[in-house]
Amino acid sequence: MEFFNKVGKAALGSRLRLMTAAITDDASKIYELYGVEFVPKWFPVFYTLAEEREITITEIALEIGHSQPSVSKIMRELIAAGLVEEIEKADDKRKNNIILTPKGVAISQVFKHQLQDIDVAIEEMILQSKHNLWAALEEWEFLLSQKSLLKRVSEQKKKRESKDVEITAYKPQYKQAFKELNVEWISKYFEMEEADYKALDNPEDYILNKGGKILVALYDNEPVGVCALIKMNDSEYDFEMAKMAVSPKAQGKNIGYLLGKEILKTAKEMGAKKVYLESNTILKPAINLYYKLGFEKVFGLSTPYKRCNIQMELIIE
Amino acid sequence: MEFFNKVGKAALGSRLRLMTAAITDDASKIYELYGVEFVPKWFPVFYTLAEEREITITEIALEIGHSQPSVSKIMRELIAAGLVEEIEKADDKRKNNIILTPKGVAISQVFKHQLQDIDVAIEEMILQSKHNLWAALEEWEFLLSQKSLLKRVSEQKKKRESKDVEITAYKPQYKQAFKELNVEWISKYFEMEEADYKALDNPEDYILNKGGKILVALYDNEPVGVCALIKMNDSEYDFEMAKMAVSPKAQGKNIGYLLGKEILKTAKEMGAKKVYLESNTILKPAINLYYKLGFEKVFGLSTPYKRCNIQMELIIE
DNA sequence: TACATTTACATAACTAGTTATATAATTAAT
C-alpha cells in the first residue's frame, strides 16, 4: 500500500483498520477449520460467559470493551444458536441469568485447543518479527490512556503555530488594531469605560510617552494580539501589565503566553522589580495564563476599573 | 481490559478493533480542531485525489485498500460536500473525471499542516514507546502477506494433533478397522476387487504371515488410520506399501504422513532396499503424500488392480 | 410509604465498511 508511506503516520487509523479486517476475515475461517459453527464476533462474550458463570451483560460489556447494546445483541444470537440459555432465578429480575447449554460447553472445550493453537501461531509471528505488535498495542493503549492522540496533536499544533508568531514593538500602523482587539473582548464581556477610551485612543500619550511599552503579535504579518506595559509612578509597583488582547481567530496559538513572556522580559530589561495586573475571574483562560506566567493574587489596591475583581502581582527575580 | 490477558493472543483481533476505534474517534475531533468540516473516512480518498489528479475510482480503491463501492460512496459524499466536482471529458465515458473544487483545494492546504502535526505527534509517541506500533504494522502486513494467519493456525493445529496420534503395530482387535477404513475409500472412488477382499478379510494369511507388516494410527485410542507393508517375493522390489487408509473424520492431522514415515522406517529395519506402491492419479492428496515421503514415478510393471494408473518406488538409502 | 434516582437491559436508528450483482462503455475476438 503505497498510500501509507505517502501520507505518513496520519494513516495510522487506516492502517489499523485494514489489519483488523484482515485478522477478522481469517478468524471466521479459523472457526470453520475447527468445525465449530461460530461467528467471530460472538467470541469475547462467549468466552467471558464460559469463564465466569455469574456475570451480567453490563459487566461483560465493560470487561471486553464493547457497548452494552452490542453484548445484548450478541447474547440473543448466542441464545438463538443454542449455545447459551436463560435460567429462572428468584433474585434481581432486571438481570438475565445466563448459562452455557451442553452444546455451548462442548464448543468451549474445542476452543481450548483452538485458542492454544492461535496463541502459538501468533507467538511464532512475534518471534519472526523485529517489532512486537502485541506488545506495541499494549503499550499504545497505555500511552493513549495517559494522553489522547487529540491532546498530543493539539499540543503539536500550538507549538508549530507559535513558531510563526512574531512579537514586535508597537508602531503607529498598529494603533487601530490595538484599539479594535481590546474593544472586541471588553465590550463582549463588560462595558467600555472612560479609562479604556483614554488609553486606547491615545496610546502614545497615555502609555508610550509615560515610559511604557506596547507589544504586538503578528501572524502572517497581521496584528492578532497586543499587550501593554504601563508605568505606575505613584504605586509600590513599577509597571502594570494591561490591555492584553488576542483575536478569537488566532486563539490556540499560544499568543497570549508569548506576549506575556515578552512583556515580562521587557519589564525586567527596564529594571522593574514588581509587575501588577487587574482582571476579572470570569475570564478563566486569562487568569490561568497569568498564573502560568508566574503572577500571584494580591488584595486591596484601588482601581479605576469597575470590571476588576482580581488583582495579581509578579515579583521579578 | 483484563480480557486480553486472560484470552491471550487470540484476542489480537479484538484488541486491534478497539485501538482502531479509539484512533478514529480522535481523528474526527482532530478535524474539528483544525476547523475543517471533514469526515475522517473521506480522508484516504480525498488525499489520493489531491495528490494524483487523473485517477479512477477503482485505482483509488486499490491504492488505499478499500473496496470500489466504498470509494464510490465516499466520492459522492465529497461531491455533495462541494469539495470535489465532476468535469466533462471526451474520453472514456465509464470513468468519472473528478477534480478538487476551490474549497477542496483550500482544505487540502490546511491538511498539509494537519498531517505534519499528526506525524510529529505520532513520531513522539513512537519515541516514547519501546515497541514501535507503526513499524510493527508494516512488518505484520508483510508477514501476513507471506503466510496468512489461517495457514499459520492450521499448521499449528496439525502439529499439535499429530502429537496425539499414536502409531502402533497391528493386533487382531484392529482387524475390523483395517477392513472398514479401506472399504470406505475404495468403494467411494472405485469398486472393491477380488484382491482387496483377500487381503482385507485375511490380513494374517495374506500379509503378516508372509513377512509383511500392518501399522495402525490411534487417535483417542480409536483406530483412525491403517497402512500395510507387503512382502513381494517374485519382484525386483522388497516390499509394497499398500492399503493405506485414513478416516475422513481424522483428516488434517498428518496421519497419512506419520503412517508412511513409520512404514518406511519398518521397511528399512527389515533390510528393504526398494519399496513399491500403486495408486490412481484421481487421489491427489495421496499422490502428493507419496511424493512428500520420497516416492518417484516408475513405469510398466504388471498389477492385479484395475484402479491402478500410477506406480511409484522409493529407494531406501 | 411514596416518589425520585439508579440500574440492567432492550430497541431503534445510525456508521463505515463489506459482498454480490447490475449496467453501461470499451476492448477483443471471430
Next chain:
DNA sequence: ATTAATTATATAACTAGTTATGTAAATGTA
C-alpha cells in the same frame, strides 16, 4: 461488423459495531 469479454461504476443488502433513548425493577430518601 457482430458478439463476447472486460472494465468502471453504481446500487442494494448485509455486518459489526455505535449512540440515543425507552422501560421495568431495584434502591435511596423525604
